[in-house]
Amino acid sequence: MHRWLELVVIVVVASAVARADSPRPKTCPVDYKHAEGVKCGLPDGRMPPPCEYPEGHCRCDAPLHCSGIQLPPEPRPATIWQCTPKVRPDGCPGDQPAEGSACDSKKQWPRDGCDYEVGCAGVVMKCIDGAWAKTGGHGPPPASPGGR
Numbered sequence: 477m478h479r480w481l482e483l484v485v486i487v488v489v490a491s492a493v494a495r496a497d498s499p500r501p502k503t504c505p506v507d508y509k510h511a512e513g514v515k516c517g518l519p520d521g522r523m524p525p526p527c528e529y530p531e532g533h534c535r536c537d538a539p540l541h542c543s544g545i546q547l548p549p550e551p552r553p554a555t556i557w558q559c560t561p562k563v564r565p566d567g568c569p570g571d572q573p574a575e576g577s578a579c580d581s582k583k584q585w586p587r588d589g590c591d592y593e594v595g596c597a598g599v600v601m602k603c604i605d606g607a608w609a610k611t612g613g614h615g616p617p618p619a620s621p622g623g624r
Contacts, residue, residue, distance in 0.1 A: 503527075504534070505534065508534065512534070513556050523535075536556070536557055539556060542595075567583070576607050580603065581605055598614045
């Protein structure tokens with residue numbers, strides 16, 4: 477019994493020490509890989525602050541509804557952790573780079589550029605001559621008949 481109790485105390489203390497060094501708020505998920513899609517939000521209805529991880533960052537928000545069909549006013553969608561990697565699987569930066577900011581023109585970027593969502597619209601960024609340039613985009617879907 478004592479050995480089991482010692483193990484529990486060690487685990488609790490180690491967990492508290494690991495979190496004490498972390499610059500992340502206590503409201504953040506423990507790690508990046510387990511955050512995406514998990515429900516979030518504070519008991520008072522406010523959103524917790526964003527969370528930074530070595531792999532990327534996460535923010536608590538309601539999923540964006542971009543179908544063009546108006547949703548009923550209630551109930552509000554649940555808020556979930558939405559995460560952005562530092563580098564996407566296609567090699568593009570996770571966050572949209574600022575137009576004109578530096579990029580490595582020798583790197584093999586996706587041929588069609590890097591597509592980023594901006595609300596319900598999108599923008600395509602390409603690395604041209606060492607700087608990020610906006611080269612295209614798309615608007616939100618049209619509203620449904622009778623929708624606003």
